[in-house]
Amino acid sequence: MSNCVQSKGHMWCKNLPSHYRDKEGKNYCIFHAPEGCKGDVAQDEFVGLLLRKISEDYKEGKSCNLSGTVFEWHINFKDFYGENVLHKICFSKSLFCRKADFSHVTFNGDALFSKAIFCEEADFEYARFQGSANFSGAVFHDKARFFDATVEGYADFSSVTFNKTSYFSWGAFKNKVIFKNTCYKENAIFKRPVF
Ligand SMILES: [Zn+2]
Numbered sequence: 329m330s331n332c333v334q335s336k337g338h339m340w341c342k343n344l345p346s347h348y349r350d351k352e353g354k355n356y357c358i359f360h361a362p363e364g365c366k367g368d369v370a371q372d373e374f375v376g377l378l379l380r381k382i383s384e385d386y387k388e389g390k391s392c393n394l395s396g397t398v399f400e401w402h403i404n405f406k407d408f409y410g411e412n413v414l415h416k417i418c419f420s421k422s423l424f425c426r427k428a429d430f431s432h433v434t435f436n437g438d439a440l441f442s443k444a445i446f447c448e449e450a451d452f453e454y455a456r457f458q459g460s461a462n463f464s465g466a467v468f469h470d471k472a473r474f475f476d477a478t479v480e481g482y483a484d485f486s487s488v489t490f491n492k493t494s495y496f497s498w499g500a501f502k503n504k505v506i507f508k509n510t511c512y513k514e515n516a517i518f519k520r521p522v523f
Contacts, residue, residue, distance in 0.1 A: 331355070334396050338395045344357040349365065350365045359394065360398060363423075371401040374400070375403070378403075391415065391418065392414075396420070397422045399428065400425050403428055405433045406429075413433075414434070414435050419440060420442045422441075424445065424448070426447070430450075430452045431453040431454055432453070434456045437458070439462070441462060442464045442466065443465040444466045447469050450471070453476055457477070457480060459480070459481040460482040464484045464487055464506075465487045470492050471494070473495050481503055486507070489511045489513070490511065496518050498521045499523065500522050
């Protein structure tokens with residue numbers, strides 16, 4: 329069976345099973361299979377596979393690459409609250425079809441969300457980015473909530489499109505932040521300081 333069609337651009341999945349097919353008959357791994365094309369895999373199983381990949385990569389000392397992943401269902405990273413943290417992780421070009429809840433998550437390595445697409449709300453409230461946070465080229469179709477989030481490293485929101493209101497706290501960015509060519513279709517609300 330041929331590899332996932334996305335494995336050329338996203339090398340990390342080239343050894344994964346690729347028996348999920350789209351309407352044109354193209355093969356995908358479970359992570360890259362488009363919405364509605366993940367076969368019998370249900371939300372819980374998908375989340376389980378996702379968490380397993382994250383923890384296995386961490387145990388092997390690798391950064392976790394999930395670039396291009398299609399999150400068909402609402403995703404909540406509650407398993408990373410408190411003592412648990414997300415290490416260096418890449419969600420570049422990922423598609424979040426439903427609400428993406430990263431609230432209260434600690435990212436203790438660089439977090440890459442460049443060119444990610446958030447179709448519904450993106451919740452990063454109280455998230456702690458201890459490394460850099462790269463959202464360059466990302467598109468937020470719904471509200472982007474960053475109240476009480478902090479970024480200790482370099483933060484990049486260049487060429488981001490916010491189609492709905494975005495919310496940030498004053499003092500969120502402890503280092504350099506770029507808002508170059510950022511497109512706000514509605515309001516950007518900055519309020520209440522964060523420490
Ligand atoms: Zn793939």
